[in-house]
Amino acid sequence: MSSSDEHTPVLLNEVLSGLKPETCGRAIDATFGRGGHSRALLAALPASARLLVIDRDPAAVAVAQKLAESDSRVVVAAGEFSRLREFAADADLLPVDAILMDTGVSSPQIDEPERGFSFRFDAPLDMRMDTTQGMTAAQWLNTAEAGEMAKAFRELGDERFSGRIAAAIVAARPLQTTGQLVDVINAAQPKPDPHKHSATRVFQACRMVVNNEVSELAQGLQAAYDSLAPGGRLAVISFHSGDDRQVKRAFRALCRAAESPRRLPVRNAPPAPAKLIGRAVKAGDAETRANPRARSAVLRILERVA
Numbered sequence: 593m594s595s596s597d598e599h600t601p602v603l604l605n606e607v608l609s610g611l612k613p614e615t616c617g618r619a620i621d622a623t624f625g626r627g628g629h630s631r632a633l634l635a636a637l638p639a640s641a642r643l644l645v646i647d648r649d650p651a652a653v654a655v656a657q658k659l660a661e662s663d664s665r666v667v668v669a670a671g672e673f674s675r676l677r678e679f680a681a682d683a684d685l686l687p688v689d690a691i692l693m694d695t696g697v698s699s700p701q702i703d704e705p706e707r708g709f710s711f712r713f714d715a716p717l718d719m720r721m722d723t724t725q726g727m728t729a730a731q732w733l734n735t736a737e738a739g740e741m742a743k744a745f746r747e748l749g750d751e752r753f754s755g756r757i758a759a760a761i762v763a764a765r766p767l768q769t770t771g772q773l774v775d776v777i778n779a780a781q782p783k784p785d786p787h788k789h790s791a792t793r794v795f796q797a798c799r800m801v802v803n804n805e806v807s808e809l810a811q812g813l814q815a816a817y818d819s820l821a822p823g824g825r826l827a828v829i830s831f832h833s834g835d836d837r838q839v840k841r842a843f844r845a846l847c848r849a850a851e852s853p854r855r856l857p858v859r860n861a862p863p864a865p866a867k868l869i870g871r872a873v874k875a876g877d878a879e880t881r882a883n884p885r886a887r888s889a890v891l892r893i894l895e896r897v898a
C-alpha cells in the first residue's frame with residue numbers, strides 16, 4: 593500500500609475489548625476500508641471463525657479481495673451495509689456474534705484528489721463512495737432546488753449560512769470542481785468560522801446526500817441488530833455529532849423495554865431486546881496525537897439480549 597492508500601484504524605483496542613473476537617465464530621466488518629480493523633479482528637478470531645467484510649467502494653473491495661486470497665476465513669461482499677443481513681445470509685453466516693461499523697469516509701477516500709471529497713485539492717465534484725453508480729456531487733449541486741440544498745447544509749452540516757450558500761450555488765451553476773464550490777462558499781459566507789475551513793460543513797453535507805448516508809446508517813443499524821445472535825455485539829464508530837446522535841437514538845430504542853401506549857412500563861414485560869455495553873468511548877490523548885482523525889470518533893457498543 594502507498595501512504596495515500598493507508599487508513600489507521602481508530603479506537604482499535606476499544607473495539608477489540610468490546611467485541612471480544614477471540615470468543616466469536618462469525619463476525620462482520622461492515623466498513624472494510626483498508627482493512628485495519630479487519631486484520632486486527634482476524635488476528636484474534638479463532639482459526640475456525642469466519643469474517644464477512646463489506647464495502648461499497650470498489651477500491652476498498654479490491655484490497656478486501658486480496659486479503660481473502662491470503663486468509664480463507666474472509667468472505668467479501670461489495671455493496672451497501674444496509675444489505676448486511678442479505679450478505680450475511682448469502683455467506684451462511686447468520687446469526688452473527690460480532691459486527692463493526694466504522695462509518696464515514698476512509699483516509700484514502702479523502703486523500704485521493706480525484707475522489708472529490710476534499711476541499712484541499714481542486715478536483716471534479718464526485719464524492720461517491722461507490723464510483724460505479726449513483727449521482728455525483730456535481731449532478732446534485734447543479735440540479736437540486738435551493739431550498740433542498742439549504743436544508744441539507746443546515747441539517748447535515750450545521751451550516752449557519754445555508755440559505756445564502758445555496759442561493760450562491762444556484763447563481764454560479766454549473767459547478768464542476770471542488771475549487772469552484774470552495775470559491776462560491778467563501779464568497780457567500782459573511783463571517784468565516786475561525787475554527788473550521790469555510791467549506792467543511794457544506795462538503796460534509798454534500799457527501800452525506802450523495803451517499804445517502806442518513807438512511808444507510810438507519811437501515812444498516814437495524815440490519816446489524818437483526819443479524820446478531822443473542823449475546824452478540826454491535827460496535828459503531830461515528831465521526832460527527834449528527835451520526836452519533838442517530839446511533840445513540842437507535843441504540844436507545846433497541847434497549848427500551850416493552851412499554852404501554854402511554855409509555856408506562858408493562859407488568860411482566862419481556863426483557864429489553866438489547867443492552868448498552870458501557871458508555872460512549874472517545875480516543876485518548878495519545879491516539880489523537882498520533883492520528884488527528886481520531887479526534888472526533890465516538891464508539892458505542894450494543895449487545896443483543898433476545
Ligand SMILES: C[S@@+](CC[C@H](N)C(=O)[O-])C[C@H]1O[C@@H](n2cnc3c(N)ncnc32)[C@H](O)[C@@H]1O
Nearest residue numbers: 601623625626627628629648649672673694808
Ligand atoms: C472509516 S472507513 C473504514 C476504515 C476501516 N475500519 C479500516 O480500518 O481500514 C469507512 C469505510 O466504509 C465504507 N462505507 C461507508 N458507508 C458505507 C455503506 N453505507 N455501505 C458500505 N460501505 C460503506 C466507505 O467506503 C469506507 O471505505
